[in-house]
Amino acid sequence: xxxxxxxxxxxxxxxxxxxxxxxxxxxxxxxxxxxxxxxxxxxxxxxxxxxxxxxxxxxxxxxxxxxxxxxxxxxxxxxxxxxxxxxxxxxxxxxxxxxxxxxxxxxxxxxxxxxxxxxxxxxxxxxxxxxxxxxxxxxxxxxxxxxxxxxxxxxxxxxxxxxxxxxxxxxxxxxxxxxxxxxxxxxxxxxxxxxxxxxxxxxxxxxxxxxxxxxxxxxxxxxxxxxxxxxxxxxxxxxxxxxxxxxxxxxxxxxxxxxxxxxxxxxxxxxxxxxxxxxxxxxxxxxxxxxxxxxxxxxxxxxxxxxxxxxxxxxxxxxxxxxxxxxxxxxxxxxxxxxxxxxxxxxxxxxxxxxxxxxxxxxxxxxxxxxxxxxxxxxxxxxxxxxxxxxxxxxxxxxxxxxxxxxxxxxxxxxxxxxxxxxxxxxxxxxxxxxxxxxxxxxxxxxxxxxxxxxxxxxxxxxxxxxxxxxxxxxxxxxx
Amino acid sequence: xxxxxxxxxxxxxxxxxxxxxxxxxxxxxxxxxxxxxxxxxxxxxxxxxxxxxxxxxxxxxxxxxxxxxxxxxxxxxxxxxxxxxxxxxxxxxxxxxxxxxxxxxxxxxxxxxxxxxxxxxxxxxxxxxxxxxxxxxxxxxxxxxxxxxxxxxxxxxxxxxxxxxxxxxxxxxxxxxxxxxxxxxxxxxxxxxxxxxxxxxxxxxxxxxxxxxxxxxxxxxxxxxxxxxxxxxxxxxxxxxxxxxxxxxxxxxxxxxxxxxxxxxxxxxxxxxxxxxxxxxxxxxxxxxxxxxxxxxxxxxxxxxxxxxxxxxxxxxxxxxxxxxxxxxxxxxxxxxxxxxxxxxxxxxxxxxxxxxxxxxxxxxxxxxxxxxxxxxxxxxxxxxxxxxxxxxxxxxxxxxxxxxxxxxxxxxxxxxxxxxxxxxxxxxxxxxxxxxxxxxxxxxxxxxxxxxxxxxxxxxxxxxxxxxxxxxxxxxxxx
Numbered sequence: 001x002x003x004x005x006x007x008x009x010x011x012x013x014x015x016x017x018x019x020x021x022x023x024x025x026x027x028x029x030x031x032x033x034x035x036x037x038x039x040x041x042x043x044x045x046x047x048x049x050x051x052x053x054x055x056x057x058x059x060x061x062x063x064x065x066x067x068x069x070x071x072x073x074x075x076x077x078x079x080x081x082x083x084x085x086x087x088x089x090x091x092x093x094x095x096x097x098x099x100x101x102x103x104x105x106x107x108x109x110x111x112x113x114x115x116x117x118x119x120x121x122x123x124x125x126x127x128x129x130x131x132x133x134x135x136x137x138x139x140x141x142x143x144x145x146x147x148x149x150x151x152x153x154x155x156x157x158x159x160x161x162x163x164x165x166x167x168x169x170x171x172x173x174x175x176x177x178x179x180x181x182x183x184x185x186x187x188x189x190x191x192x193x194x195x196x197x198x199x200x201x202x203x204x205x206x207x208x209x210x211x212x213x214x215x216x217x218x219x220x221x222x223x224x225x226x227x228x229x230x231x232x233x234x235x236x237x238x239x240x241x242x243x244x245x246x247x248x249x250x251x252x253x254x255x256x257x258x259x260x261x262x263x264x265x266x267x268x269x270x271x272x273x274x275x276x277x278x279x280x281x282x283x284x285x286x287x288x289x290x291x292x293x294x295x296x297x298x299x300x301x302x303x304x305x306x307x308x309x310x311x312x313x314x315x316x317x318x319x320x321x322x323x324x325x326x327x328x329x330x331x332x333x334x335x336x337x338x339x340x341x342x343x344x345x346x347x348x349x350x351x352x353x354x355x356x357x358x359x360x361x362x363x364x365x366x367x368x369x370x371x372x373x374x375x376x377x378x379x380x381x382x383x384x385x386x387x388x389x390x391x392x393x394x395x396x397x398x399x400x401x402x403x404x405x406x407x408x409x410x411x412x413x414x415x416x417x418x419x420x421x422x423x424x425x426x427x428x429x430x431x432x433x434x435x436x437x438x439x440x441x442x443x444x445x446x447x448x449x450x451x452x453x454x455x456x457x458x459x460x461x462x463x464x465x466x467x468x469x470x471x472x473x474x475x476x477x478x479x480x
Numbered sequence: 481x482x483x484x485x486x487x488x489x490x491x492x493x494x495x496x497x498x499x500x501x502x503x504x505x506x507x508x509x510x511x512x513x514x515x516x517x518x519x520x521x522x523x524x525x526x527x528x529x530x531x532x533x534x535x536x537x538x539x540x541x542x543x544x545x546x547x548x549x550x551x552x553x554x555x556x557x558x559x560x561x562x563x564x565x566x567x568x569x570x571x572x573x574x575x576x577x578x579x580x581x582x583x584x585x586x587x588x589x590x591x592x593x594x595x596x597x598x599x600x601x602x603x604x605x606x607x608x609x610x611x612x613x614x615x616x617x618x619x620x621x622x623x624x625x626x627x628x629x630x631x632x633x634x635x636x637x638x639x640x641x642x643x644x645x646x647x648x649x650x651x652x653x654x655x656x657x658x659x660x661x662x663x664x665x666x667x668x669x670x671x672x673x674x675x676x677x678x679x680x681x682x683x684x685x686x687x688x689x690x691x692x693x694x695x696x697x698x699x700x701x702x703x704x705x706x707x708x709x710x711x712x713x714x715x716x717x718x719x720x721x722x723x724x725x726x727x728x729x730x731x732x733x734x735x736x737x738x739x740x741x742x743x744x745x746x747x748x749x750x751x752x753x754x755x756x757x758x759x760x761x762x763x764x765x766x767x768x769x770x771x772x773x774x775x776x777x778x779x780x781x782x783x784x785x786x787x788x789x790x791x792x793x794x795x796x797x798x799x800x801x802x803x804x805x806x807x808x809x810x811x812x813x814x815x816x817x818x819x820x821x822x823x824x825x826x827x828x829x830x831x832x833x834x835x836x837x838x839x840x841x842x843x844x845x846x847x848x849x850x851x852x853x854x855x856x857x858x859x860x861x862x863x864x865x866x867x868x869x870x871x872x873x874x875x876x877x878x879x880x881x882x883x884x885x886x887x888x889x890x891x892x893x894x895x896x897x898x899x900x901x902x903x904x905x906x907x908x909x910x911x912x913x914x915x916x917x918x919x920x921x922x923x924x925x926x927x928x929x930x931x932x933x934x935x936x937x938x939x940x941x942x943x944x945x946x947x948x949x950x951x952x953x954x955x956x957x958x959x960x
Contacts, residue, residue, distance in 0.1 A: 018958035075879060078887030081894065082834040094885075106879075113875035295821070299894060302824040302831075328887075329876035329895035337814075338821065341775070344782035345822060351782075354562040356959040393926055395593035396809040399555060399586075399933045403941040405574075405951040407558030407808075409960040414561065414779060415809035417897035446873055453879045461883040471885040478498035479836040480889040 002049035004029040004428065007040045009055030009389065010400075010408065014062055014364045014378040019356050019409055023402070027060060029385045032197065032428035037379045053423070057393050059408065062378055063120025063142075063386040063424060064332035065366030068232075068270050068291040068320025071124045072098075072132060074106035074113075075456055077324035083470045086300045088167050091325045093466050097459035100128070102452040107132045108445055111139050114321070114330040115432045117418025120386040120425075123268075123291065123320065123370055125205055125232055129188050137192075137200055140431040140439050142386060144370045145192070146205030146232045147185040149220060151178035151212050170210045170244035178216040186223060193229065198375060199384075199427050201229070203268070208234040209253050210244030217262055224266055230371050232291075233262070235269035235283065238301075242274060254279040263287050268369055270320070272310070273303050280306045284315030289369040292361070294338035295329075296322030304342040307361070308352050317361045318369035332362050333418045340413055355413035389423040390416070482529035484509040484908065487520045489535030489869065490880075490888065494542055494844045494858040499836050499889055503882070507540060509865045512677065512908035517859045533903070537873050539888065542858055543600025543622075543866040543904060544812035545846030548712075548750050548771040548800025551604045551810075552578075552612060554586035554593075555936055560805035563950045566780045568647050571805045573946050577939035580608070582932040587612045588925055591619050594801070594810040595912045597898025600866040600905075603748075603771065603800065603850055605685055605712055609668050617672075617680055620911040620919050622866060624850045625672070626685030626712045627665040629700060631658035631692050650690045650724035658696040662703070669707060678855060679864075679907050681709070683748070688714040689733050690724030697742055704746055710851050712771075713742070715749035715763065718781075722754060734759040743767050748849055750800070752790070753783050760786045764795030769849040772841070774818035775809075776802030784822040787841070788832050797841045798849035812842050813898045820893055835893035869903040870896070 006027045013020030026043035028036035036043045073091075075098045080091040098106070107126070114122060121142040126132050129147035136143035151173040160172060185204055193202040204227075206212040206220045224231050236242070236253050245256035254275055257263050263286035270291040272280055283290065292307040307317045319335040321327055336358045343353035367377025376386045392400050392408075396415035401407045424432035431438045460466055474480045486507045493500030506523035508516035516523045553571075555578045560571040578586070587606070594602060601622040606612050609627035616623035631653040640652060665684055673682040684707075686692040686700045704711050716722070716733050725736035734755055737743050743766035750771040752760055763770065772787040787797045799815040801807055816838045823833035847857025856866045872880050872888075876895035881887045904912035911918045940946055954960045 016958065019960065021958060021960075074875075075881075076887075077876065077879065077881075078890035078894065079881065079885055081890045082831065084829075084831065086830065109875055109878065116875075295894075298821045298825055300830055302827055302829040304825055324876070324895075327895065328891050329897075331876070331895075331897070334817075334895075334897070341778045341818065341822075342825060345778055345784055345825060347782055349564075349782040350566065350780055351562065351564065354954075354959070356954070395554075395589055395596075396557065396804070396811070398589065398926075399557065399929055401555075401557075401559065401933060401937060403937040404943075404946050405559055405949070405955045406960050407556075410558035410561045411808050414558065414775075415804075415807065415811075415814075417811070417814070417899060419897060419899035446878075449879055453881060457881060457883040463884075466884050469885065474834075474836070475885045478496065478501060479834070480499065480501075480886050 002028040004051045005049035006053045006055050009058035009060045012061040034385045059390040062363045063388050064118045064362045065121045066119045067123040067318030067366050069122050069124050070323035071107040071110040072103040073323035073325050074109045078328045080325035104131050105452050107135045110330045117331045118388045118421040144201045146203040147188045148205045148207050149181045149185050150207045153177045173213050203230045203232045205232040210241040231267045236275040237271040280309045281313045284310045284313035288315045291318045291320045293320040293322040296327040300326040304346045308343040316365045316368045318366035333416050336413045355410045358413050385428040387425050391420040482508040484531045485529035486533045486535050489538035489540045492541040509908050514865050539870040542843045544598045544842045545601045546599045547603040547798030547846050549602050549604050550803035551587040551590040552583040553803035553805050554589045557804035558808045584611050587615045590810045597811045598868045598901040624681045626683040627668045628685045628687050629661045629665050630687045633657045653693050683710045683712045685712040690721040711747045716755040717751040760789045761793045764790045764793035768795045771798045771800045773800040773802035776807040780806040784826045788823040796845045796848045798846035816893045835890045838893050865908040867905050871900040
């Protein structure tokens with residue numbers, strides 16, 4: 001007897017090379033695993049079920065994968081726009097007023113947003129991670145986390161300036177800091193990797209080539225290999241990174257990373273914003289894993305990340321919502337639409353990155369990039385039951401046309417906002433249904449959020465250094 | 481005594497040059513008009529109210545303006561993607577199987593989608609309009625409609641082909657068709673203009689310079705001037721239009737329209753997809769009204785419409801969702817995000833079209849383009865009460881930060897999907913609240929939609945001409 005039978009909806013299984021469409025299908029679940037998937041009549045004939053979910057007029061598909069998220073940045077949501085250099089002129093000066101004690105609240109908000117919009121897996125890149133991974137574990141979503149590893153001690157910034165360093169230049173590295181941080185990241189790995197039968201996995205996350213020395217990059221790689229896990233690394237994310245590696249080795253960031261062997265199959269390359277076409281092809285060939293954050297990079301830099309080229313060069317592309325300061329949401333539907341649209345605009349043609357390719361990035365390809373495609377990313381016997389149900393009776397998914405052509409997938413990618421997500425199931429458990437989270441006391445969280453926002457406002461507002469920021473000036477002049 | 485008092489929320493009045501932010505504000509309404517707007521304590525001190533809406537934790541702002549919509553295309557939602565020429569290779573061959581008898585259902589779906597996502601005014605461009613304008617009138621939204629005027633009789637297409645015409649070329653014009661169509665459009669004007677004290681207005685809509693002769697364009701202009709209404713005209717929407725005017729007058733479309741005096745203050749120029757920079761500046765100087773359909777033009781053509789340049793050249797830009805076949809939604813939040821993002825990407829910079837400018841396009845500037853800014857577009861004493869309430873306690877609008885910078889407007893433009901719209905008030909009447917439409921029997925409509933979809937599927941599926949369309953092939957191969 002099945003534990004749970006979801007039947008009567010259309011399926012996008014994402015099996016095979018396309019989207020694996022099944023009309024009037026069913027998914028049967030035992031414990032956390034999918035044990036049957038296919039046409040409803042076939043699955044129903046196999047066995048009965050303890051619990052049933054009627055998916056008539058619903059689309060059933062794998063949960064979405066948000067492969068690159070800085071979940072605790074939600075306190076600065078919408079505060080890093082309309083500036084030339086977002087980190088120096090907006091995000092940096094503000095975020096230092098966010099207390100570490102409140103970070104779990106921002107992560108909770110980010111996860112609530114993602115889950116309500118169909119995300120089941122978060123590739124969370126944060127620091128420190130211990131309390132935040134508890135949030136992932138408690139809410140019930142899947143997560144592939146890492147605690148960032150850096151050798152830069154930003155608390156020394158004023159001293160560097162006294163010594164001649166200029167903002168925007170590569171920051172001085174401190175090997176002692178790196179050692180301490182790597183130890184902390186490994187401790188997170190030891191405590192959390194493979195938690196709840198792999199619902200939580202841990203990667204190693206050296207931040208980027210300009211903030212981690214060659215020896216520490218290689219240490220991270222060795223430690224990752226020893227643990228059979230992956231490296232989550234920002235690659236070619238800004239000009240400063242190239243400046244640093246040119247100074248260090250006379251090479252731009254990507255050729256430098258290649259020269260030391262870091263462009264290897266265990267490396268997830270995030271962003272590739274400044275990469276040349278040849279560099280994109282090199283990363284696709286050597287690592288094959290890219291996390292693409294279209295809305296974030298679009299807002300912050302005005303740049304189209306090279307998702308299309310990376311895919312064409314044979315790599316797997318995952319989508320990521322990055323951070324709420326500049327994006328400003330954790331919504332994979334928004335990432336799908338942007339990724340498809342940006343590719344068309346960049347090419348001046350309606351043809352690049354059709355809907356089905358982008359939908360694969362948000363599901364099975366995203367799982368591949370995070371190294372969990374043996375477990376999730378498609379509706380398939382033996383995989384964990386991470387899936388979502390969407391209401392097909394409401395725009396922009398309605399009207400559903402089936403013949404002579406189906407409009408489901410284009411509408412999902414080019415139009416759906418996430419508002420039609422009705423149910424989110426992770427590892428066989430319902431963690432969100434019709435606006436209600438199984439494991440979050442929403443009212444209690446929002447009350448805590450309100451207090452924490454006030455703490456942030458009080459701290460930031462008292463800092464004379466922020467009064468001249470462009471976004472503060474926009475506020476004063478009534479533009480925002 | 482006020483009829484209605486909405487108090488306790490933050491306001492974006494859109495008065496002045498920015499967004500007109502008011503913390504803890506109130507809006508008082510008598511009948512259909514706003515009679516007071518400002519800080520809550522001031523408005524509440526003036527008078528009491530028969531009915532009150534508590535807007536605590538809500539954002540109160542003008543309803544959004546969707547200035548260019550083909551509402552009856554909803555039946556073909558998502559069926560015009562992934563092709564080089566959307567009209568000839570996807571939309572055209574499919575839409576001819578949509579029955580005119582069902583068009584009111586597709587318009588109903590389009591309006592339900594828009595209203596649920598905060599749109600209060602629709603610039604609906606359809607043919608025939610009579611039954612559809614009844615839908616606008618009945619649902620209760622504001623509309624600025626026009627019945628398209630063409631001189632092309634597409635039913636003669638096979639005959640033209642026999643006579644040597646090739647698809648993609650300008651179609652032959654038939655003055656008799658034009659006379660009949662203009663008469664029909666004027667009849668719609670006479671019946672519906674200024675309906676319900678101006679809730680419904682009517683414009684004249686010659687389709688485009690390649691489908692209407694010079695004499696009929698000038699007739700439309702004269703009739704519009706006589707009636708003190710506007711012209712709603714596609715301008716520079718595709719290469720065929722330039723081909724036609726080059727043949728006709730040796731000029732590209734925009735210089736041609738200028739040469740005959742059509743680029744005048746009463747002309748709303750839609751799209752400008754093929755316009756050169758100088759042509760955009762010319763239209764901005766002479767007409768000053770542009771309707772920009774970012775998602776539609778992005779999906780269909782891979783082109784960024786020149787919203788930024790038009791605005792910089794001194795024109796007013798409105799946003800439009802165009803048609804659901806390629807967009808694929810009627811959601812002004814999606815248009816705001818796309819318009820802001822596309823401008824940044826096109827410029828390779830995060831600075832163009834900041835959030836506040838785009839929010840003005842969706843409100844007060846949109847009203848100006850449609851010629852109704854004396855009546856709506858801002859929360860202002862004496863204007864009609866067209867406004868929406870959004871929930872500020874949910875992502876992506878939460879957390880709300882007020883000091884030292886406000887994040888409301890960036891999150892509204894770059895992140896909100898419309899899912900936080902809780903209430904839509906039009907001309908002082910609540911027409912949508914918490915998922916329920918005041919004047920639509922949703923279940924009855926969806927039952928009718930289901931039958932109408934089947935009729936469309938049966939008709940289209942029986943047409944051998946559609947079996948080789950790219951989107952049908954994508955369906956067969958399991959890609960959509």
